[in-house]
Amino acid sequence: MKIGxxxxxxxxxxxxxxxxxxxxxxGPAPTKPAEAPAAKEPIKIGGIGxxxxxxxxxxxxxxxxxxxxxxxxxxxxxxxxGRPLELVFEDSAxxxxxxxAAMEKLINKDKVIAVVGEGHSSxxxxxxxxxxxxxxxxIDVEAWSDKIRTRGYREVFAIPASNTLFNAKIAEFxxxxxxxxxxxxAEDTDFGVEGIQLLGKALENLGITYKSLVVDRTTKDxxxxxxxxxxxxxxxxxxNVTGVGAYLIIKQAKELGLAPTANCALFSGVADMGxxxxxxxxxxxxxxxxxxxxIHPKAQYTDLTQPFIDKYTKTxxxxxxxxxxxxxxxILVLEEAIKLAGSTDTDKLIEALEKVKVKGTRGIMSFxxxxxxxxxxxxxxxxxxxxxxxxxxxxxxxxxxPVNLKTADLKKPPK
Amino acid sequence: MPKxxxxxxxxxxxxxxxxxxxxxxxxxxxxxxGVMKIVNFAHGEFYMLGGYAAYICSMKLGLGPVAGILGAxxxxxxxxxxxxxxxxxxxxxxxxxxxxxYALLMTFSLSxxxxxxxxxxxxxxxxxxxxxxxxxxxxxxxxxxxxxxxxSLVAILLMALLLxxxxxxxxxxxxxxxAQDRDAxxxxxxxxxxxxxxxxxxxxxxxxxxxxxxxxxxxxYPASGSLAASKANAILVLGxxxxxxxxxxxxxxxxxxxxxxxxxxxPGYRDVYGFLxxxxxxxxxxxxxxxxxxx
Numbered sequence: 001m002k003i004g005x006x007x008x009x010x011x012x013x014x015x016x017x018x019x020x021x022x023x024x025x026x027g028p029a030p031t032k033p034a035e036a037p038a039a040k041e042p043i044k045i046g047g048i049g050x051x052x053x054x055x056x057x058x059x060x061x062x063x064x065x066x067x068x069x070x071x072x073x074x075x076x077x078x079x080x081x082g083r084p085l086e087l088v089f090e091d092s093a094x095x096x097x098x099x100x101a102a103m104e105k106l107i108n109k110d111k112v113i114a115v116v117g118e119g120h121s122s123x124x125x126x127x128x129x130x131x132x133x134x135x136x137x138x139i140d141v142e143a144w145s146d147k148i149r150t151r152g153y154r155e156v157f158a159i160p161a162s163n164t165l166f167n168a169k170i171a172e173f174x175x176x177x178x179x180x181x182x183x184x185x186a187e188d189t190d191f192g193v194e195g196i197q198l199l200g201k202a203l204e205n206l207g208i209t210y211k212s213l214v215v216d217r218t219t220k221d222x223x224x225x226x227x228x229x230x231x232x233x234x235x236x237x238x239x240n241v242t243g244v245g246a247y248l249i250i251k252q253a254k255e256l257g258l259a260p261t262a263n264c265a266l267f268s269g270v271a272d273m274g275x276x277x278x279x280x281x282x283x284x285x286x287x288x289x290x291x292x293x294x295i296h297p298k299a300q301y302t303d304l305t306q307p308f309i310d311k312y313t314k315t316x317x318x319x320x321x322x323x324x325x326x327x328x329x330x331i332l333v334l335e336e337a338i339k340l341a342g343s344t345d346t347d348k349l350i351e352a353l354e355k356v357k358v359k360g361t362r363g364i365m366s367f368x369x370x371x372x373x374x375x376x377x378x379x380x381x382x383x384x385x386x387x388x389x390x391x392x393x394x395x396x397x398x399x400x401x402p403v404n405l406k407t408a409d410l411k412k413p414p415k
Numbered sequence: 416m417p418k419x420x421x422x423x424x425x426x427x428x429x430x431x432x433x434x435x436x437x438x439x440x441x442x443x444x445x446x447x448x449g450v451m452k453i454v455n456f457a458h459g460e461f462y463m464l465g466g467y468a469a470y471i472c473s474m475k476l477g478l479g480p481v482a483g484i485l486g487a488x489x490x491x492x493x494x495x496x497x498x499x500x501x502x503x504x505x506x507x508x509x510x511x512x513x514x515x516x517y518a519l520l521m522t523f524s525l526s527x528x529x530x531x532x533x534x535x536x537x538x539x540x541x542x543x544x545x546x547x548x549x550x551x552x553x554x555x556x557x558x559x560x561x562x563x564x565x566x567s568l569v570a571i572l573l574m575a576l577l578l579x580x581x582x583x584x585x586x587x588x589x590x591x592x593x594a595q596d597r598d599a600x601x602x603x604x605x606x607x608x609x610x611x612x613x614x615x616x617x618x619x620x621x622x623x624x625x626x627x628x629x630x631x632x633x634x635x636y637p638a639s640g641s642l643a644a645s646k647a648n649a650i651l652v653l654g655x656x657x658x659x660x661x662x663x664x665x666x667x668x669x670x671x672x673x674x675x676x677x678x679x680x681x682p683g684y685r686d687v688y689g690f691l692x693x694x695x696x697x698x699x700x701x702x703x704x705x706x707x708x709x710x
Contacts, residue, residue, distance in 0.1 A: 022581060051539060052534065052539055052637065052638070053422030053539070053636055053637065053638045054638070057538075058539075058540055061539070084500070137487075139636070196535075213682055213684075214682075215682065216685065216686060219642075219644060219685060219686065220633040220639075221429075221433055221566065221631075221633070222676035223429050223559075224426060224673070224674050224678070224682065224685060225677065225682050225685075227422070227425055227557070227678075227683060228428060228675075228677065229677075231422060244541050244634055246634060247541065247634065248633065248634065252560065252632075254555075254650060255551050255558070255559065255561075255562075255563070256551070256559070256560075257551060257557055257558040271675030277540050277541060280543060281541055281542070281543045281634050283543070324467060379457075
């Protein structure tokens with residue numbers, strides 16, 4: 001046998017084996033229940049979210065970590081219904097096609113009793129169809145589209161803000177801060193497109209002139225779009241683009257001299273603003289960026305807020321954003337429903353979820369049953385923060401809105 | 416200058432800056448296609464590896480942005496040599512019934528492999544390498560990021576160096592001879608099989624250079640090569656398969672077309688305009704703009 005003939009095969013095999021042996025697994029391994037109740041069959045909870053682009057991997061990872069944290073706490077306390085919990089997490093990449101496949105696997109192969117997660121509306125809108133068809137509960141952790149609520153599926157419950165709620169707040173912030181010419185930039189997803197329409201309507205109601213643009217979130221060069229914004233001469237650039245695009249826009253808008261500048265502020269309405277990657281990738285361009293969140297040391301909603309933040313920070317080496325709080329709250333809600341229902345049967349769990357009043361890290365959560373944008377929607381606090389220093393951590397930001405909670409006025413970069 | 420002309424020129428300038436970097440990607444792909452007759456489906460992943468190499472050199476090792484770019488070019492050149500020797504030699508061994516299918520499947524598999532293999536190593540988060548310059552450059556009618564301008568100028572320099580190598584050196588003449596007629600080049604005494612790894616190494620190094628130049632601006636993450644590769648492939652078709660002149664002109668054309676499409680048509684379809692023009696060009700001239708001409 002000539003070695004030359006087999007050389008490519010051997011090299012490939014060696015490479016694959018070397019990498020498999022040498023590296024930590026990329027995907028999340030299921031959280032195995034701890035010790036004692038292991039003899040009993042675990043209650044499987046499905047987790048879903050973006051662990052790879054074009055979704056926001058940082059968001060998916062944070063959700064997964066927060067799920068694990070609460071599930072480990074429950075297991076350490078003896079589990080639920082005398083059984084341990086097991087998390088099976090799947091990557092949706094934030095896309096409908098991968099999300100659908102992941103949901104199918106969780107429900108039909110892993111036989112989970114409920115699914116929690118997702119951070120992209122387009123993906124969740126596809127995933128909720130699978131949940132509805134299979135009659136399995138899906139708790140939305142960070143997808144904001146109104147359609148998720150207005151479809152009125154009994155199996156779907158929402159923990160985060162809805163687009164209507166969020167955009168009404170942005171419009172109020174724009175008006176209260178005295179901006180007159182907002183330029184809105186949104187990604188071409190359900191979150192972005194729906195949000196831009198809602199915000200546009202809210203601004204029109206307030207008599208504010210604006211211009212808007214929908215962009216492909218996978219694009220890397222946003223300059224042609226930003227040139228259009230520059231042509232409008234805005235006094236605030238409102239950016240609702242998730243993932244890598246969120247950072248690229250800030251960087252490119254600054255390079256172009258558009259925003260954040262003395263003449264034009266920049267507001268970004270996505271969870272990505274709370275991650276340390278903001279500074280690593282956008283650098284000093286992110287100074288003076290305004291963003292929204294539900295979390296701030298000066299806003300201690302319940303006695304669960306700070307212990308969760310401390311434990312998360314200690315366990316994972318970085319503080320959580322509001323998405324972490326929402327993910328933790330999702331498990332708290334499911335836990336309470338299982339206890340109340342005394343069962344993992346979907347119908348009984350839905351009945352319980354519609355009745356519960358659960359104390360979470362962001363306040364008391366309950367799920368109204370009146371049809372519309374607030375159907376199965378938990379009440380959500382929103383804060384508008386501003387990075388005033390380069391490399392600032394979210395807890396050091398100033399609250400600039402709402403007026404009753406603000407700790408400082410909006411700052412502008414020097415001319 | 417009228418405001419509308421100013422706006423038009425600012426879009427053209429942005430298009431040309433991006434076009435130069437597209438050109439660097441497309442040129443590497445063209446070299447590999449011309450010499451080896453392989454369409455490298457993993458080209459985008461060599462772009463991504465270039466970005467990561469620049470990140471490691473400039474940020475982790477603290478060697479600075481220039482060393483980052485040079486490190487990326489050299490590292491990926493050797494990775495390219497290794498990949499060619501390890502995985503692509505069966506393509507021209509004469510043992511395969513359908514060598515083109517082998518090359519297609521192998522480079523496609525390599526693309527998926529490389530994209531996934533960096534996830535456990537670097538994580539899913541995006542990284543930025545050290546920028547060549549901070550701040551913006553005011554070009555009179557438009558302010559452009561300094562990193563982007565320098566990246567564009569370095570791309571022009573690298574393309575000029577490659578053209579010089581191809582036209583003035585014995586190695587370049589040998590590569591061009593193989594691209595024109597592999598058998599005739601072999602008869603003239605050129606060891607065609609020894610030229611393959613060189614062409615593949617240089618081609619992948621060009622992709623790495625583009626990735627390293629753009630890593631501070633467009634960031635690097637596991638899937639960052641996908642869009643760049645799709646642009647390079649489009650330029651390859653637009654300019655004419657295997658034509659160096661076509662790759663450079665096609666790249667500039669695509670950059671400007673995309674930019675102007677946003678200005679005159681709808682911004683929502685930015686990535687569609689270039690492909691629309693490609694379809695039109697192919698309908699009129701199926702070999703692309705400069706297809707069938709000398710390499």
